[in-house]
Amino acid sequence: MGSPTLGILDLGAANRANIARALERCGARTTFVTTPDAIERCDALVVPGVANVAYIAAELDRLQLREPLVRAAERGVPLLGICAGFQLFFERSDEAPNARGLALFDGVVRALSAPRLPHMGWNLVEERERAPQWAYFAHGFAAPASSRCTVATTELDGECFASIARRDGILGAQFHPERSGAYGAAFLASFVALAKETACLQSA
Template identity: 35%
Template structure:
């Protein structure tokens, strides 16, 4: 079972429905100890970085995330959830993140229309089970004004371009993050959710 963390910041039902369409059982959980019972964990998110971090601390879901990672369970951050995995964000000042992955979240370059919204292609940099069956240069649906800048390029699995090249998919050990919304990205997005479900089954 996949646990989708409800900390008050996310389009939870659409993520759950995406997993259902992909044939993967996923449940929205509000109790941190429900996360401990799951085979895989999803950290979604829509909104402001600082508000999200405050909600994670208030709900104690930050501790559940750390426990899941330490236990070796696959974890997938989606959109804001992907950004929260990094050390900090410069959104509205400086806010510390979960610090699971090294790097900072920075605003997209000036002069561009933000948020970056709509379909955009990704360039696959490294083969990984999460991207199995995804052709290079496939398009996915993005909505964001900030992007993670990983400190270690080796964990970048795919990039996208919007005024700059940015990390669209990252992965290190049992932790994954994707900047786009797979649940809104048609068949290929569902394929990624299916792949994550398969990864969780093997752990």
Template identity: 40%
Template sequence: MSAGPGGARRPTVVVVDYGMGNLRSVEKALEHVGATPVVSGDPAVVERALGVVLPGVGAFPRAAEELRARGLERPLREAGESGVPLLGICLGMQLLFERSQELGGGEGLGLLPGSVEPLRAPGLKVPHIGWNFVERRRDCWLLEGLPERCAFYHVHSFAARPRRREDIVGVARYGEDFVSAVERGNLSGVQFHPEKSGPAGLRVLANFVQLCAERQEAA
């Protein structure tokens, strides 16, 4: 951890670079809410991390292949299984699940049981691009301090379908009700882009950074 203004401790958060993420905007947003972000594609850096953000833009199968080819699959899985705070964003959230049907299918990290399937939105334009209200389904640290119904910016053609109802913390609607936020312990994911979702998105990232700070202070 590094010192911020007034001597406050800023938790270090590793933003995983595997060639498919909107890294700069995520890095800037994390810095804005009090973290010291480190962008890295080095498996050893991810392995030592005490807080990890997995962003992602693009197709699931290629993303999964890139994680494996770069040696990032194992440290990410171990981070999620060991309780290190881990936040998946957009495609990064989808990668937390076991598999996807996109482009013939692909295997994910398997940290959350469930699959990623096409968004069912008959009569509506897909990909879904724009602001949608997310309704909180249970108490959770990820959406702490936000209204029960809050708008976030989404860009996606596929949606996660968790097998465990208790993993679901936020649901939005576009043609169907789709899962937009998940949380289990220190593992979390959002289908929306918090770095593009104004003050509400920054609050989600701040909640994650606070969890990282508490974990790193205790380490």
């Protein structure tokens, strides 16, 4: 098995070029995905950030990618959401009260309550039994730390939110791993490794 093919959903608002480059540095092939058929051909899928959740939720429906994406996740295809892409994995978001999330994770994305927002810059990702790691954040909304799938949290002015969530092969980061130095690169490398492993198992 060579490099896995990672499909980056092109929902019209993302720093998709930077995500593609960062995944390619980890040894993945990448392709931009805009059709249900293309989803079927990928070993793993990435929903990027740098977007208003209302916009990408509407694009997801317009391109008819919602059901194929959920089906891929149910089949065990690894899925990574970044920032707004991650927020789309929850049930709903305060940023887009009328939009439906993918409900891959339980819970609702809320506006942060810090006096200074958006939360912009480097902050610590705290995962149990691991040293805290610096990562780059740029967001005004976040999933509560109490979400069942939370595996790491970050604190801003006394408020904790989920900075990484995971359920089986479904993974999300509130920070931008593609812009978070060596830690972010290691995070993406582990996702690429998961994609490769899963593709091997499914082809065996």
